[in-house]
Amino acid sequence: MTYGSHIVNKQSYYKERFKEANTRLQQYPSLxxxxxxxxxxxDKTLQENPIILQLSRERRRGDDVAWLSTVEDAIDSATSKLSSSDIQDLHSELCSPDGNKVMSRVTELVCYQYFSSQGPSVMPEPSLSVNRNTDLRVDDTCPVYIEITRLGTAKTERAIEDVYQSAAEEISKQLPRNKYLRLDINTTELDWSGSPLDKKGSKWEILNQVQRTHLLKLLQHRDALRLRDIQSMPSDWTLQKIIEDAVKFGTHGTFGQNWNGILNKPQFSRPLQTQAKEFEGPIVSALMGDAKSGLVELHSEMHSPSSAATHQEERFLRRVREHKLEDKIKKAQREPSEANLLMISATHWLARGYTESNDQPLGRGQQEKIKDEIQETLKQYSIPELVGVIMMEDGPSKSLWIENPNADSNLVNDYKGTHIYQHMS
Structure with missing residues (x-):
């Protein structure tokens, strides 16, 4: 999920988060x-480190983050099998301020622990006969060499996050210090005239919509507002007409509920004369609530089917193919004449549901597209030792197996006789 935020009093906020993380860290001796x-x-450079933020979350909310205990167990087990230099590299990357680097290492540790829990011996960072290393070797009914990679944040998503963060900072100047504001954004309404988008123009689209709709004032009366409901009205209707019509006929969704109280209040006279066409723009919903410190968050809307969802799906599949699958194929971190797996951690809200669970309906529609994209790419290469690709969400327990159509059939049969395959198929 793509989002950006601005915290009014960062020092106070992060001091509290570090205090919470430090207390919780005592429960994890390896970490x-x-x-x-x-x-x-x-350690202020680590304020965005995912491990620290999740430790803080555990302490604050009192609920466990599953992968923290998994990483704890993996560090405890794997370090006895690593060289001192590999241990140093592991510690350095887990302590990185770069969230993508941290989560890449976390993904490797989660995979290590998952396979270790199945019974076979697992070796981290094994050497290959081709003078390279891969991430894991699982000594199952046959040795299986596993290369693990994670799809980080795309260039387009990073640009959108920059826009959100900059817009959030500007909006926070108009927000009371004890309030929280969340805006959901339809990304197709941003300014896409640049490459990948015009940041200045996109920020202006958001800020201008906030100003011309008197959005923050309206949220003083109603702490949640679906701008999409207003956007669907005739363009020349004023907000007052929309509310009056809704109250009279009981239509237009939420606008018949508790909105008539706004009609006779002088402070809302200007917002009430705003026409529906002024509400058109990237913001589709808004929510305001109380907070200890002022906080503004902007989130990309997750709604399907929609043009935004279609564009996100296209970018996701292209990045899986070009930035991970083809890149890893060319690096050739594989052991010849043995079964090799490529595991790609690529979580996306449209692609959730690799395990075909009934509660993830969006994922089922994505599976065939993902399979087709990967198999069509594999057909272009002769890699008999690569038996297949595993796409996973948060770890191997939520995964999708995609067989390499050009793999050595004997190696594929050997792999399908392993505990790995039986547990993940």
């Missing part, structure tokens, strides 16, 4: 050996 004692003053 504590990696991070030591956390301090905002000395």
């Amino acid at each position: 504590q050996s990696v991070f030591g004692s956390l301090s905002w003053q000395s």
Whole structure:
């Protein structure tokens, strides 16, 4: 999910998060050996480190983050099999301020622990006969060499996040310090005249819509507002007419509920004269609530079918193919004449449901597209030792197996006799 935010009092906010993380870290001795004692003053560059943020979340909300305990167990087990230099590299990457780098290592540790829990011996960072290393070797009924990679944040999504963060900072100047504001954005309404988009123009589209609709004032009366409902009205209707019509005829969704109280209040006279066409723009819904410190968040809308969803789907499939599958094929981190797997962690809201569970209906529609994209790419290469690709969400337990149509049939049969295959198919 693509989002950006601005915290009014960052120092106070992150001091509290570090304090929470430091307390929770005492429950994870292996992670504590990696991070030591956390301090905002000395470790402030780590304020976006996903492990620290999740430790804080556990302490604050009282519910466990599953992958933290998995990573804890994996560090405890794997370090006895690693060289001192590999251990140093592991610690360095887990302590990185780069969230993508941290989560790539976390993904490898989650995979290591998953396969270890199935019974076979698992070796991290095994050497290959071709003078390279791969991520794991699982000594199952036959040795299986596994290369693991993670699809990070795309250039387009990073550009959108920059727009959101910049817009959030501007909006926060108009927001009371004890309020939280969330805006959901239809990304197709941003300014796409640049490459990949015009950041300045996109920010202007968001800020201008906030101003011309008097959005923050309207949220003083109603803490949630679906702008899409207004956008669907005749363009020349004023907000007052929309509300009056809704109250009279009981139509237009939420606009018949508690909105008539706004009609006779002088402070809302200008917003009430705003026409529906002024509400058109990238913001499709808004929510305001109380908070300890002022916070503004902008999130990309997750709605399908929609043009935004179609564009996101296209970008997702293209990045899986070009940036991960083809890149890893060319790097050739594989053991010849043995079964090799490529595991790609690529979580996307449209692609969830790799396990075909009934509660993830969007994922089922994506599976065939993902399979077709990967198999068509594999057909272009002769890689008999690569038995297949595993697409996964948060870890191997939620995965999709895609067989390489050009793989050595004997190696495929050997792999299908392993515990790995039986547990993941």
